[in-house]
Amino acid sequence: xxxxxxxxxxxxxxxxxxxxxxAAPDFSGWTCPAPLRDHPRIVTGHGGGGALSAELVEHxxxxxxxxxxxxSLADSAVVTLGGARLAFSxxxxxxxxxxxxxxxxxxxxxxxxxxxxxxxxxKAAYLSVGxxxxxGVETSVVARVAQxxxxxxxxxxxxxxxxxxxxxxxxxxxGIYLNTAGIGLVPAGxxxxxxxxxxxxxxxxxxxxxVHGVAVMSVREGLEFDVEIRSDCAAxxxxxxxxxxxxxxxxxxxxxxxxxxxxxxxxxxxxxRVGVEIAERDVPVPPQVANACAILGLDPLYVANEGxxxxxxxxxxxxxxxxxxxxxxLGAGAAVIGECVTAHPGMVVARTGLGGTRVLDMPIGxxxxxxx
Amino acid sequence: xxxxxxxxxxxxxxxxxxxxxxAAPDFSGWTCPAPLRDHPRIVTGHGGGGALSAELVEHxxxxxxxxxxxxSLADSAVVTLGGARLAFSxxxxxxxxxxxxxxxxxxxxxxxxxxxxxxxxxKAAYLSVGxxxxxGVETSVVARVAQxxxxxxxxxxxxxxxxxxxxxxxxxxxGIYLNTAGIGLVPAGxxxxxxxxxxxxxxxxxxxxxVHGVAVMSVREGLEFDVEIRSDCAAxxxxxxxxxxxxxxxxxxxxxxxxxxxxxxxxxxxxxRVGVEIAERDVPVPPQVANACAILGLDPLYVANEGxxxxxxxxxxxxxxxxxxxxxxLGAGAAVIGECVTAHPGMVVARTGLGGTRVLDMPIGxxxxxxx
Numbered sequence: 001x002x003x004x005x006x007x008x009x010x011x012x013x014x015x016x017x018x019x020x021x022x023a024a025p026d027f028s029g030w031t032c033p034a035p036l037r038d039h040p041r042i043v044t045g046h047g048g049g050g051a052l053s054a055e056l057v058e059h060x061x062x063x064x065x066x067x068x069x070x071x072s073l074a075d076s077a078v079v080t081l082g083g084a085r086l087a088f089s090x091x092x093x094x095x096x097x098x099x100x101x102x103x104x105x106x107x108x109x110x111x112x113x114x115x116x117x118x119x120x121x122x123k124a125a126y127l128s129v130g131x132x133x134x135x136g137v138e139t140s141v142v143a144r145v146a147q148x149x150x151x152x153x154x155x156x157x158x159x160x161x162x163x164x165x166x167x168x169x170x171x172x173x174x175g176i177y178l179n180t181a182g183i184g185l186v187p188a189g190x191x192x193x194x195x196x197x198x199x200x201x202x203x204x205x206x207x208x209x210x211v212h213g214v215a216v217m218s219v220r221e222g223l224e225f226d227v228e229i230r231s232d233c234a235a236x237x238x239x240x241x242x243x244x245x246x247x248x249x250x251x252x253x254x255x256x257x258x259x260x261x262x263x264x265x266x267x268x269x270x271x272x273r274v275g276v277e278i279a280e281r282d283v284p285v286p287p288q289v290a291n292a293c294a295i296l297g298l299d300p301l302y303v304a305n306e307g308x309x310x311x312x313x314x315x316x317x318x319x320x321x322x323x324x325x326x327x328x329x330l331g332a333g334a335a336v337i338g339e340c341v342t343a344h345p346g347m348v349v350a351r352t353g354l355g356g357t358r359v360l361d362m363p364i365g366x367x368x369x370x371x372x
Numbered sequence: 373x374x375x376x377x378x379x380x381x382x383x384x385x386x387x388x389x390x391x392x393x394x395a396a397p398d399f400s401g402w403t404c405p406a407p408l409r410d411h412p413r414i415v416t417g418h419g420g421g422g423a424l425s426a427e428l429v430e431h432x433x434x435x436x437x438x439x440x441x442x443x444s445l446a447d448s449a450v451v452t453l454g455g456a457r458l459a460f461s462x463x464x465x466x467x468x469x470x471x472x473x474x475x476x477x478x479x480x481x482x483x484x485x486x487x488x489x490x491x492x493x494x495k496a497a498y499l500s501v502g503x504x505x506x507x508g509v510e511t512s513v514v515a516r517v518a519q520x521x522x523x524x525x526x527x528x529x530x531x532x533x534x535x536x537x538x539x540x541x542x543x544x545x546x547g548i549y550l551n552t553a554g555i556g557l558v559p560a561g562x563x564x565x566x567x568x569x570x571x572x573x574x575x576x577x578x579x580x581x582x583v584h585g586v587a588v589m590s591v592r593e594g595l596e597f598d599v600e601i602r603s604d605c606a607a608x609x610x611x612x613x614x615x616x617x618x619x620x621x622x623x624x625x626x627x628x629x630x631x632x633x634x635x636x637x638x639x640x641x642x643x644x645r646v647g648v649e650i651a652e653r654d655v656p657v658p659p660q661v662a663n664a665c666a667i668l669g670l671d672p673l674y675v676a677n678e679g680x681x682x683x684x685x686x687x688x689x690x691x692x693x694x695x696x697x698x699x700x701x702l703g704a705g706a707a708v709i710g711e712c713v714t715a716h717p718g719m720v721v722a723r724t725g726l727g728g729t730r731v732l733d734m735p736i737g738x739x740x741x742x743x744x
Contacts, residue, residue: 032511032512032515036511039511040510040511040512041507041508041509041510041511042505042506042507042508042509042510042511042514042539043507043539044507044539044541045539046505046537046539047505047537047538047539047540048539053537056514056537057535057537060511060514060515060518061501061518061535061537064515064518064519064521064522065501065518065521065522065525065532065535066522066526066532076534077498077533077534079497079498079531079533079555081456081458081497081498081555081556081557082454082455082456082457082458082557083454083455083456084453084454084455084456085454086453086454086555088498088500088533088534088555089500089534090500090501090502090534090535090536090551090553091502091536092502092503092504092536092537092538092551093538094504094538094540125451125453126449126451126453126460128460128461128462128553129433129437129462130462130463130464130502130551130553131464132464132466132504132549133414133418133419134414135413135414135415135416136413136414137413137414138412138413138414139404139408139411139412139413139414139432140404140412142414142428142432143404143432143436146432146433146436146437147436149436149437150436150437150438153437154438159451160437160438161449161451161460162448162449162460162461162462163429163433163437163462164462164463164464164551165418165419165425165428165429165433165464166419166464166465166466167414167415167416167417167418167419167420167738167741168419168466168546168549168742169416169741169742171543172545172546173544173545173546174540174544174545177504177540177549179462179464179502179536179551179553181462181500181502181551181553183451183453183458183460183555184453185453185454366539369539369541370540370541
C-alpha cells in the first residue's frame with residue numbers, strides 16, 4: 001500500500017455534501033421520444049402495467065437494451081443456455097402495506113416470479129431474492145417477511161439460491177422492497193407466447209378475478225367486510241403442469257397482475273394482432289369484490305390478481321383443459337369467458353350484462369398503485 | 373361478472389387510510405436470535421457487507437429460506453438445471469449519487485452482477501433488470517440510466533432478457549433503485565468457492581484497491597482532485613476467462629465490493645478455516661486514493677471496488693496466472709499481496725509498512741453507505 005503522501009492534490013470544494021453532488025450528466029444529446037413528451041417526469045402510472053408502462057418499455061428500455069427478448073412482452077423470457085431452454089423472469093415488489101389479508105410482500109415476491117415462469121410453462125427451480133431495507137424497520141418484521149419467503153418457496157417447490165441485502169437511510173425507502181428473479185426449465189414442445197393467440201382460441205380464466213387487488217386496497221382504504229376478502233396469492237406451477245398434461249400445445253398463459261384481466265387481454269390482442277371477445281357476465285367476480293370495487297371506484301376487470309391465470313386454448317382442447325383446471329384446487333372456479341376472433345384485431349370487446357358491447361381499453365396508468 | 377349486489381356487507385371503518393393500515397401481524401411466536409438482540413431495528417450496517425450483514429444472513433435469512441446454497445457465502449450460487457451447471461446471482465443497487473466519475477448506477481448494476489457470475493467462473497449470458505423508480509424523477513435520467521445499462525451489457529457480452537418496473541410515490545424512494553440478476557454457464561472442471569482456499573495458495577489482486585469507493589465518496593463529500601479519481605467499474609468476465617485459460621484449477625475468486633479487500637479476505641478465511649497473511653505495502657493503492665482515505669477517515673483496505681478481483685491460486689500456477697492477468701487490460705496492475713497459511717485459521721493478518729503486524733478484522737458495518 002502506498003505511504004500517505006502530501007495532501008495538496010485534493011481540495012475540499014464544498015462544506016455541504018448535498019451542495020457538492022453534481023447534477024446528472026448533460027442530457028442534451030438525448031431526444032425525448034414523442035410519446036413520452038407529456039411525461040418529462042415519472043408518474044405512478046409508469047409502474048402500473050398499462051399503456052404508460054408499455055411506453056416506457058417501448059421507447060426507453062427496449063431501444064437502450066437492444067435485445068430481441070425484451071420486446072416480446074411475455075411475463076418471462078425463454079433463453080437457451082447449455083442446451084437447456086430456460087424461462088428467466090424478475091419482479092420487484094413495493095406493495096403497501098407489507099401484510100394484508102391472505103398474504104404479504106414475502107409470499108407475493110415468491111409467487112409473483114414463480115407464476116411469471118409458469119406462464120412460460122416452466123416449473124420454477126431457483127429464485128434469487130434482493131432486499132432493499134429502510135434503516136429503522138423492525139428486525140422482527142424483516143424476519144417475518146423472510147419466513148414468508150421461505151415458506152412460500154417450499155410450498156412452490158423452488159429453492160432460494162442466492163440473495164442480496166442493501167439498506168437505505170430512513171426516509172429514502174419504505175420499509176421493505178423486494179426483488180425476486182427466477183429460472184426454470186421449459187418442457188419440450190411447450191411454446192407459450194402472447195403472439196401465439198389465434199382466432200378460434202377459447203379464453204379461460206382459472207377463477208375469481210380482482211381478489212388480490214381488492215384485499216390490499218381495502219386494508220389500505222380502511223374497509224372492513226362481513227366476509228373478509230383475502231388475497232388469492234398462490235403459486236400456479238402445479239395448475240399449469242396439470243393443464244400442460246392435457247396438451248403441450250396451449251397458446252398463451254398470462255397471470256393478470258397489475259392492470260388486471262383488462263390489461264392482460266389487451267397485451268395479448270396487440271401482440272398477436274387478433275381480436276378478443278368476452279362476455280362480462282361470464283367473468284367470475286365475487287359479490288364482495290364487485291361491491292368493494294363500487295365503493296372504491298374501480299373496475300374489477302382492471303384489478304390485480306396474483307393467483308389466477310388466463311389461458312388461450314385451441315378450441316379442440318378447451319373442454320379437456322377446462323376439466324383439468326377444475327380438478328385442481330387452484331382452478332376449481334375456472335370458467336370460459338370468451339374467444340379469440342379475426343374481427344377488430346388488437347381490440348378487446350366485452351358484451352355487457354345489458355346486451356350491449358363496450359371496448360375494454362388498455363388502462364393508461366394505474367388504478368391501484370403499490371399493489372405488488 | 374356478478375351484478376352489483378347490496379352494499380351492506382362492507383363497512384368503512386376509518387376516514388383516514390393511514391389509521392386503518394393494520395400493524396404487522398403478531399410476532400410473539402418469533403424469538404429474536406441472540407446475536408441480533410442489539411439490533412431490534414435495521415441499521416445501515418446491515419447492508420454493509422460486513423459482520424452485521426453476515427449476522428442477518430446467518431440468523432434470519434438462512435434459517436427462513438432453508439436451502440443449502442445460500443449458506444455457501446459465494447458471490448453467486450452454482451445450480452444444475454437441465455444438465456447444465458449455471459451460476460445465478462443477484463444484486464440490488466442503491467448508490468448515491470446516480471452518476472459519479474467513471475460510471476453510474478446503470479453500468480454498476482450490469483458489472484456488479486456480471487462480476488459476481490465471473491467469480492464462479494461463469495461468463496454472464498443473460499441479465500434481468502428491475503427498476504424501482506420514484507415518482508417525479510426526470511424521464512431523461514431514467515433514459516440515461518437505461519442507456520448505460522444497455523451499453524454496459526453490450527460491452528460485457530451479456531443480453532438483458534427480461535425486466536420489471538415499479539414506481540413508488542415521491543418521498544418513498546430515492547430516484548432510482550435497480551436490481552439485476554444474471555445467469556451464465558460454469559465451464560467444466562471449474563469449481564471456485566471460498567471454501568477451496570488452501571494453505572500455500574498465493575493471494576493475487578488484479579490492480580489498485582479502493583478506487584470505486586473513493587470516486588463515489590469524493591463526489592458525495594465534495595472533494596475535488598487535481599487528478600480526478602474515476603471509478604474502476606468494469607466487467608471482469610474477460611479477465612477471468614484469461615486466468616482460467618492458464619488452469620481451471622483456481623481455488624477462489626472474489627470481487628471485493630462492499631467491505632473491500634478486508635471483508636473479502638475475512639470471508640474466505642472464515643469459510644475455508646485457513647489463515648491469510650498479506651503485506652500491506654504490496655497492496656496497490658494509488659496515492660490519490662490513500663490521500664482521500666486519510667481525509668475521509670477511511671481505511672483503503674475496506675473501501676469498495678467494482679472492477680477488481682482477488683484470487684487464491686495454487687502456488688504452482690501463480691506465476692503463470694499473474695502473467696496472464698498482467699497481459700489483460702483489466703489486470704495490468706495485478707500484484708501478489710500475500711498467501712494462505714495454516715496458522716491462525718479464520719484470521720487475516722497484515723504486515724504493516726513499519727514491520728509490525730495487525731489483525732485485519734471483519735468490518736462490523738459500513739464505512740461507506742450507499743456505495744453500490
